[in-house]
Amino acid sequence: MAEQPKRSGEHFISQRLAVIVIAILFGASAAGWLATELVPANFIEKKGMYLERWGAAGSRLVELLRLYDPFHSFWYRAVLALFFVVFLLCLLTRWRQLILKSLRLEPPRGADELRKNKLAMEYTWHSTFGGERGARGPAIRYGDLLGKSQTPDPDAVAKSFAKIAAYLRGKGYRAVHREADGAIYFAAGTGRWRSPGNFLFHLGILAITLGGVVGSFTGWKDFVYVREGQTVPLPPDSVFSLRVDDFEIMTTKEMEVKEYVSTVSILDRAGARVAGGSVQVNRPMKFGGRRLYQSQYSVDETSFKYARVDYALRGRIRRGSIDLTPGADVRITGTSIVVTPGRFFPDFRMGSEGPYSASGFPSNPCLEVAVKNGDETERGYLFLYHPDFSKKFLTPIDLVLVHCEPIFYTGLEVSSNPASPILFLGFLLGTIGLALMYLSNPRTIKGVVDRETLVIAGTECRWKASFEKELGEIGEGVRRALASSKE
Amino acid sequence: MAVSLDTNLFWLSFWLYLAAFVFFSIFAAARTRGIGVTATVMFLGAFALHTAGLAARWVISTHPPFSTMYEYALTMSWAVALAFIFIMARFRRMILGVVVSPVLIIVLVMASLLPKEASKQLMPALHSYWFYIHVTLAAVAEGAFIVAAGAGIVYLVRRKREAESELMPSHDLLEEIISRALRIGYPLFTIGALFAGSIWAQTAWGSFWSWDPKETGSLVIWLFYTLLLHQNVRGRWRGKMLAAMSIVGFGIAILSFLGNLFLGGMHAYTGA
Numbered sequence A: 001m002a003e004q005p006k007r008s009g010e011h012f013i014s015q016r017l018a019v020i021v022i023a024i025l026f027g028a029s030a031a032g033w034l035a036t037e038l039v040p041a042n043f044i045e046k047k048g049m050y051l052e053r054w055g056a057a058g059s060r061l062v063e064l065l066r067l068y069d070p071f072h073s074f075w076y077r078a079v080l081a082l083f084f085v086v087f088l089l090c091l092l093t094r095w096r097q098l099i100l101k102s103l104r105l106e107p108p109r110g111a112d113e114l115r116k117n118k119l120a121m122e123y124t125w126h127s128t129f130g131g132e133r134g135a136r137g138p139a140i141r142y143g144d145l146l147g148k149s150q151t152p153d154p155d156a157v158a159k160s161f162a163k164i165a166a167y168l169r170g171k172g173y174r175a176v177h178r179e180a181d182g183a184i185y186f187a188a189g190t191g192r193w194r195s196p197g198n199f200l201f202h203l204g205i206l207a208i209t210l211g212g213v214v215g216s217f218t219g220w221k222d223f224v225y226v227r228e229g230q231t232v233p234l235p236p237d238s239v240f241s242l243r244v245d246d247f248e249i250m251t252t253k254e255m256e257v258k259e260y261v262s263t264v265s266i267l268d269r270a271g272a273r274v275a276g277g278s279v280q281v282n283r284p285m286k287f288g289g290r291r292l293y294q295s296q297y298s299v300d301e302t303s304f305k306y307a308r309v310d311y312a313l314r315g316r317i318r319r320g321s322i323d324l325t326p327g328a329d330v331r332i333t334g335t336s337i338v339v340t341p342g343r344f345f346p347d348f349r350m351g352s353e354g355p356y357s358a359s360g361f362p363s364n365p366c367l368e369v370a371v372k373n374g375d376e377t378e379r380g381y382l383f384l385y386h387p388d389f390s391k392k393f394l395t396p397i398d399l400v401l402v403h404c405e406p407i408f409y410t411g412l413e414v415s416s417n418p419a420s421p422i423l424f425l426g427f428l429l430g431t432i433g434l435a436l437m438y439l440s441n442p443r444t445i446k447g448v449v450d451r452e453t454l455v456i457a458g459t460e461c462r463w464k465a466s467f468e469k470e471l472g473e474i475g476e477g478v479r480r481a482l483a484s485s486k487e
Numbered sequence B: 001m002a003v004s005l006d007t008n009l010f011w012l013s014f015w016l017y018l019a020a021f022v023f024f025s026i027f028a029a030a031r032t033r034g035i036g037v038t039a040t041v042m043f044l045g046a047f048a049l050h051t052a053g054l055a056a057r058w059v060i061s062t063h064p065p066f067s068t069m070y071e072y073a074l075t076m077s078w079a080v081a082l083a084f085i086f087i088m089a090r091f092r093r094m095i096l097g098v099v100v101s102p103v104l105i106i107v108l109v110m111a112s113l114l115p116k117e118a119s120k121q122l123m124p125a126l127h128s129y130w131f132y133i134h135v136t137l138a139a140v141a142e143g144a145f146i147v148a149a150g151a152g153i154v155y156l157v158r159r160k161r162e163a164e165s166e167l168m169p170s171h172d173l174l175e176e177i178i179s180r181a182l183r184i185g186y187p188l189f190t191i192g193a194l195f196a197g198s199i200w201a202q203t204a205w206g207s208f209w210s211w212d213p214k215e216t217g218s219l220v221i222w223l224f225y226t227l228l229l230h231q232n233v234r235g236r237w238r239g240k241m242l243a244a245m246s247i248v249g250f251g252i253a254i255l256s257f258l259g260n261l262f263l264g265g266m267h268a269y270t271g272a
């Protein structure tokens, strides 16, 4: 019976195990994915509501299996642990075979082993030599090549093999051979980086899995909200403290956010600055094994840092500006008019219960002011971007808000992941491994040269259709190499 | 916003892809070489317009075209077209166009439904080399998976006894195309979607992995293809099964794409 050419990896029993654990992990991940789509993450907070909707049994099931957060559930962790252990054991017990598989070339034991090969069977070697005899076999018979009457001289075997090996080397195949009983048994292979690459990739994935597990136990993450100028203890241990010197939201003219920048200083116990720099999205700052990320920000929705208001006195040719800070009255010089800032709304909206700020983003800053002239007090809103909507006071003064600096809080994430070197190592190994594995295209050709026959068969390949074509060309090439008189 | 140059180019390329699809279909029925060549030329023309559109978009928005769902769809379909052209050049079989061109058309129609404004400004988090590597590789990988699925469809509809011809590849050759496309897609997906993606997440959000729906979606896709390759290597999923599974894999990828559209999460692209 014709044998299929072997493809890589079939002879490892553990391949079956690998498929089983990968399938289990796939199933569990798909289930978890589905759960995140179907079960809202706020299940625990709104348990009452869901109890009504899904009934006691349903809610109990969701809770038991932690379907609102499936990837931290016991069952998913158990599957991950299983995967990790099997994977580790597989690699530990088989690393040698895994690395060496494509590096090792073994000459065939005999010609019959090759004659059974299906891939070579599919190619009619005889036709290559012009004699269409209908026989479909892998053998190139010297009889066909040199004429039946001729018997090659005793050196012919070695000479022929040398020609074949040289030809194959030119094609990128490295040949090894063994001599026995006046015959030469050879194997020629290419794409030998595949197995080492494959091993590195598996090792990389193992490292990444390990890094994930280590990270989830040893990593931590903390948030601090800090106002400009404020100093807070730096997580995790408060040995150092963190001062935010400045926080800025850079925007384009269209008010789209370009960048968030916190300028921070790290202070030691004595208050001396030991480190500092700027923190931006995508540009975390490193300090003592932890990283500081620009994670969020907010605006004090009740107060502001300072505001500048231009005024014009109606009926007089007097203009000027005043600077307002929270809670401080400012008298317009030469008049009895006093301006007092009130509430501040970074994103002003008028609701049914009065004004409120729709967000912490200063997209419609509004300052409430009180204008006092003698006993009369008027209140009104001044809008930074929509001065036309600002209050027109009865008091003969027009006010225009020209600048208003909110009080920003920057939200910094302080975190540490001791496993990140393991993870980066994993990414590196994995990438190198993939490159080696997929840039190589392993193929093996085996053959036997003896005084009567040359048998060549393709024994291993990844892509049969191309390999068949290539073998055809190689058969023709070998024929020409043999026929040439060049030594 | 006025219809800009890039949008015009995309529409033109869309109509030309559509025409190519019509011709590929006629070609599939009539098996006349001239029609196939015409379809291929149309396809190449559409691809050129598509490329020009992406370049125009890049220039207009001043950043590579990946930052909105619309741009991502255009880049991904471009990668599909590119992968298809590669395979055509290598194997000289035009019949794949019958399956690849409608997929392109579907993606482009989906894209046309998305908001198109070119934003000059990326969300700060998207401002990173890792992000660009992540998205480019993931898009090319998905393009390769689509080609594998396309070849899988041709494999399944091809009649068993149909003679191999210049037009219709043999089952062996189709299997090879699927297998090669998977082995282009898999490493790119691994490096791009998973490795670069988590490095980007680490620099932007401080954690490599946060189990957000899009991330778990790509994990599921990746595990599926890992399973598929192992089964293939050990001789189980070959031939018809390989063809069917490459289509299933693509189905899972589509689910992840749709999940992202409806669910958002960290990967809700700006503006979409």
Ligand code: HEM
Residues within 6 Å of the ligand: A007, A008, A009, A012, A014, A015, A017, A018, A019, A021, A022, A086, A087, A090, A091, A101, A194, A195, A198, A202, A205, B183, B226, B229, B230, B233
């Ligand atoms: C559980 C234990 C595992 C074992 C024992 C195992 C074993 C193997 C073996 C023996 C091969 C064939 C090697 C060759 O042909 O030279 C292989 C191929 C491969 N394995 Fe694994 N593997 C395991 C898990 C994994 C995992 C978790 C991944 C996912 C990253 C993975 C990814 C791959 C890939 C991508 C290939 C190459 C497939 C191809 O394109 O031909 N393996 N594995």
